[in-house]
Amino acid sequence: IVGIAARNTTYLTSVALGCFFNCTPFHGVNPCYQEDALSHCFRITKPSVIFCDGHDYEKIRNATKSFKADIYTISEHIEGVPSILELLEPNPKEHFYQPEKLTLGADQTVCIMCSSGTTGLPKAVTISAHKLMFENPVLTSEDIIYTSTALDWMSGLMITLFNIYMCCTRVITRQPFTPEHFIELVKKYKITNVTISPVQAVALRECPLFTTENVSTIKLLNCGGGYISKQTLAQIQNTLPRSMICFGYGLTEAGGVSGYFGLERGNSVGKLVPNIRLRIVDDSGRNLGPNESGEIWVNYPYHWAGYYGNPIETQRIYDSLGWFHTGDLGYMDEDGFLYVKDRKKDILKYQGLHFWPGEIENVVRELTEVLDCCVVGIYDERFGEVPGALVVKKKGGNVTAEHIVNHVKTRLPEQQKQLHNGVYFVDSLPHNNNGKILKREARDIFKKLMKEKQTLDR
Known part of the structure; x- marks a missing residue:
């Protein structure tokens, strides 16, 4: 190796x-x-x-x-x-x-x-x-492609392969992603096909240089690897009126699961890619119907060798019939569009009632002055896991913690979904290299801020 x-x-x-x-x-x-x-x-x-x-x-x-x-x-x-x-x-x-x-x-x-x-x-x-x-029907040898990821991510690996067997041109830069540098590359090299993470998409949306004129050569913008609000996608589409926007869902373990071009279905991650099967199941493994939420299982027509050197974890995620137990919660509507809600292991319980942090996060992100947020549960022996939010607001934004708490209360009236632990504003959230929020680190940050506030309040 x-x-x-x-x-x-x-x-x-x-x-x-x-x-x-x-x-x-x-x-x-x-x-x-x-x-x-x-x-x-x-x-x-x-x-x-x-x-x-x-x-x-x-x-x-x-x-x-x-x-x-x-x-x-x-x-x-x-x-x-x-x-x-x-x-x-x-x-x-x-x-x-x-x-x-x-x-x-x-x-x-x-x-x-x-x-x-x-x-x-x-x-x-x-x-x-x-x-x-696999074939990429939207790429040709005339395309100029870009992603900031390297060979430690599937997106970087796939772009490398497309560069080779689709005979398209790839723009490679040593500089880390910034919206300003990205726009400079688009203008200089006339980039046509872009793959970015949700965090990068939000940064791009906020950049004053992100105008239709500056990015007019982009024909396709791919985004995946985490949650992105439909408001952000709509704003990007307004700047790229003649471009296709593709938002998809997949796993490192299994590959691409679904994808969709366009915004008509809101936060759907699209329809299934060819040659895979999907089930939505309850905790007993029973199949669920349209609009019923459960764990997403997927099956591919080829063998997976598993996690290297870790047969126990392999058996946990990949059963004897070839189904990947993704650990993601979601549902499929009557038209076959898939929606991903949250991670199964991220389900929390307040006073015996389950809640999904992702559902609360999506509501907080509806506020135009919010750039990003992460909802965590802090254990309390009286109540269980008490929800609170870390929020990154726009530069110069005036949104207050009270406003966010009240907005959640209006949109999600259930008691277990309230931000009982409040809101703390931070400059940034801990992300991995692909833009996914590191929940454990975020929870540690929240606990530290809680402790500091309690000390000041004494």
Whole structure:
């Protein structure tokens, strides 16, 4: 196994192709992880070679001390440390090279991704060749594509593959995403196809430079990986009146599940992609009907090898009949459109009554001065998990905690859905690299702010 913990660069494609041609799986890990998280991820797969940026060399070296790995820099090279440039030197044997065959066929594991890690440490998700090869009907060789993600996310991997087998042009930048830099790239390179996260979409919406004139070349904007309000999508569509907006739903473990072009269905994540089956089930595994909420199960026509080195977690999510138990709660309407409500494990209980943080978050996001929010439950032995909200408001926004609490009370009158623990304003919420809110860290922030307020009130 080859490890990759590097930011975007043209050399990443060379590493990925080298691994594919040799049938050597690579394990993509977010280079922004702290040392303990990197150590956790790489201890699972124990790669013999790791590619990283010179900036992260010491962090990677310390994180992999428990096993022997050769570390190569892929950028920001360091004197005395091996670099990818050495491997790219011409070799007379390359003229006679033949790629290795997939000994297990399309079910063979060709790469390993980390699960999102929003509620705990990431797991190592195996990805087969079968899952990576599918047709993209909206891309042509004339398209110019962009995403900020690298090979540690499925979106970055798929864009890399589209760049190769759809023969389109990809714009790669070393700079992290900012709306200003993104708009500069769109104008300079006439980007036509964009894949961004919900957090990036909100930042784009708020940028004064995000005008129809500045982004007129965009034909398709893909957004996924988390919740985005229909208000945000509508505002983006107003700026991109001649563009298609696609919002979808999928899992690292299983791949794409659904997608939809347009905004007519509000917050639906669309209809099922071809060749998969889906069930909505109750806690006993009984199938539910239209507009009945339950856990989403999906089934694909190919084998999944599971979480690398973790058969127990594999059996928990993937049953003997090939159904993925996603852990997501949702429902399907009469027309076959899927709606995702929340994570099953995120269900909380106040005074014995269940509530879904995501439902409250969606109501808070209706307020135009709110950029983002996260609802958490803080345990109290008298009441159970008491809801409260961390809120990021627009720059210069005047919305108050009282206004937010009252808005929720008006829209969701049930007692268990009230923000009994109040609202705290923060500059930002903890997100992973793909824009998903890290619930555990958010809860810790809320508890800290609660404690500080209680100290001041004494």
